Amino acid sequence: MDSVECPRGCREPSNTKEDTVKDDFTPSKIGTKDYWDDAYQRELQTFKDIGDVGEIWFGEESMARVLRWMERERIPENAAILDIGTGNGVLLVELAKSGYTNLTGIDYSAASVELARSILQTENISNVEVKEVDFLNCPGELSCFDLCIDKGTFDAISLNPDNTEEGKACYVQALRGVLKEDGLFVITTCNWTKEQLLQMFCQGFGFVNELPTPRFQFGGKTGNSVTAIILKRLH
Template identity: 80%
Template sequence: MESNECTRAGQDCSQTEDELVRGDFTTSKLGTKEYWNDAYRRELQTFKDIGDVGEIWFGEESMNRVLRWMEKENVPGDAAILDIGTGNGVLLVELAKSGYTNLTGIDYSAASVELARSVLRTENICNVEIKEVDFLSCTGELGCFDVCIDKGTFDAISLNPENTEEGKACYVQALRGALKENGLFVITSCNWTKEQLLQMFSQGFDFVKELPTPQFQFGGKTGNIVTAIIFKRLH
């Protein structure tokens, strides 16, 4: 994500809950399906030409952070895991290499799905299911997962210039439908702080922990470059 879309990280956390939920950053083309279709068509062609998988969202450390947490929490190898907005599928590759065998990735971009499948084939990984699915429209269609992972998809939905609030509400509803009771949701965001995420996922989810992420200082305040939160789905 472009750096000017990540300006939320160091904000003043004394804001009211209404201000936190409403947000004050500007919507962007990064929230549109057209943008991501174009981006993944380019990445797909680049992969076909030179084998470059493209951008790793939030960098490799963001993947390693999640993998370390899963190992520490002893998430079993056969746990049903959903990668929401899989992009190039690199997270699924790393999960498979770490021994996880029940993996599904979804994305609403057909080019993303083709790219992810191509990357997985190149890595000789055959036991991962990739689906072309719009998460906001799939309530009840995905089945029950033990773990759902999001690295930037909720951010993109939040940036959509059209129906932004409706999109966020649909996301929460779809997530409840995708997770088993007591299932875990791992979200990494560069647009939302811990306090904002806790408020937006307050209905139907319980806070488990915050994963440590890089910090910065500006104007005497300390903030996080990204926020990584674990939630548990309530009954």
């Protein structure tokens, strides 16, 4: 499996308290649906040809990090879990292999959904639902999840050249709509720091925890190239 520690086009945040919610990166085609339709169509064809599942955003360790947290927190195996922007569905595969039984993955790319379903079928995993859904435009279509996981989708939305601020606001609203009260949200990002995320998700969410991620030093400062935090939906 290929892996990428940071999706192409993202920046490396400094994770300093001085960071604000202001964008300091350039919008990119990576934030467009056309880009992902083309990318997953290529990955789907590659999977059909040679069985390669394609890229894993942030690498396999990013999945292991979330799974270790779920085990520590004793997330029930029957918890309703939503993978937002499932891509190739590899996270769903790992969750199912870890014993979780109530799994749903969504993506707005039809090719992504077909790829994820194909990979799940190859792994003989049949109790996972994968839907073609635009998370920013699905009022009432999804609800009552105990846990939502995002590994790069909010990053892509943040890079959309059109209506970036509207997209981020719609994301926060959609997340509130799909999570139960006291439901948990795990986000892994290379665009945003902890402080920035807390600002953007301040309406209706509370901070729970930050997961350890790789650290780097540059110019006498220490930071993280990836941020992973847990939020809770407030009443």
